[in-house]
Amino acid sequence: MSDNYQSFAHNPIGKFLVKNLGLPNPPFLERWSAGDPLVKGTVLVGAATGSTLGPSLTAALKADGITSTTVAAPTKKYKGLVFDATGIDSAEGLIALQEFFTPVLRNLASCGRIVVVGGAVDEATTEGATIAQRALEGFTRSLGKEVGAGSTVNLVYVSKGAEKALASTLGFFLSPKSAYVSAQVIRVGATGIITAPAVKDLQKPLAGKIALVTGASRGLGEADMRTLARDGATVIGLDVPPLQDDLKALAEELGGDFIVGDITADDAPAIIAAHIKKHHGAVDILVHNAGITRDKRLRNMKAENWQLVVDISVGAPQRITDHLLDQKLINQGGLVVGIASIAGIAGNNGQTNYASAKAGVIGWIQSLADRAAQDGIRANVIAPGFMETEMVQTIPLGLREAGRRMNSMSQGGLPVDVAEAIAWMANPGSAAVSGNVIGVNGQMLIGAS
């Protein structure tokens, strides 16, 4: 779906009006294409005094094939800035952020990437360290709103022991794969899984993995299928009977498989389990993408529309996942992804049913991440913001245009942006990424992000 306003804002008349009327100015975002290096340019790495992650960061960048330096050259443009803030242990020490970033921010290339790395706040051993590490969130979210030009700022908290499990996460947040992900807080090692294997083939990290995506025939689900297949996974799409033809065509195009059915049906868990067992043995990646909206203010809400939205978003995914876990049909190292929404975090007028369901997804996945960690299975949430799919075409025009522009990128995200985030989570190198809630929303300007 093309963004006509974005094209207009980049033609000569549009540029003039945007500048003089202070209108939103959506930059063209760089996105990754198969065969590209992860980062086209150099990443500058800095550290606060007393920080300990230097060798791990260098090793991770090397494993990703990313060129890095620790010496800033005044006239050079950097595609990324990484700052190890783990050593900051007092409020006064936070000045290290200003000392590193202020002189080099003008050297950040367009669509540049900033990653701040901290230590897990709940592992801080002094009050000063707790203050400083928690402060990194405010810093990250504010800088995200400042950088502009399609650049992003994200914060990675690293738990003790997980220092060697950073390559996949750094690779994602420094590359164009994270084009629409900004102001997020990522916790590596938070659920106690602290190791991750080295990934040899950066182009096909999911080779040999089996992925099931629900709601797969269009929108975000279709992009998930394409991106997971691009990265080497065998994909199984599931969708409802009316979309059977599209689903079949997509699965065939990707050399994958498909299941036709409604996830809320009583026999859905058994049918899915039987299909997986018979044709694939088990799955490694389970993406609960299917979702619908039935928007009405609560005073006009019909019980059946409440029930349907909640069951499709969280009830059915929970039943299906539990059945697959009981039947041991999710492999060790596997990943369950719940799709929430910014509405589940910030709330939305006319969406009490949808926002309840999507907040419920977050609760469910975080509980699952704790309970499944002992089996080496991970669970994470993606909370999309305004993504350009058919779902958002039902929003009234004015509201739709506001939703599209009210983020740091001044534009809606593309389905591939969610898919790239899922592919990062599914990467074996992300084995220590569990229990996370990642917004793919261009950094919302109002409410939570």
Ligand SMILES: NC(=O)c1ccc[n+]([C@@H]2O[C@H](COP(=O)([O-])OP(=O)(O)OC[C@H]3O[C@@H](n4cnc5c(N)ncnc54)[C@H](O)[C@@H]3O)[C@@H](O)[C@H]2O)c1
């Ligand atoms: N598009 C956005 O801006 C946005 C924002 C936040 C969250 N999300 C979430 O992302 C997910 C995908 O959204 P989308 O925009 O691609 O929507 P979409 O309407 O384009 O696609 C949803 C898919 O889910 C399938 N589906 C619906 N009910 C089903 C059921 N009972 N059983 C099996 N399949 C079913 C549909 O047939 C469809 O293929 C949803 O969970 C949605 O809530 C989307």
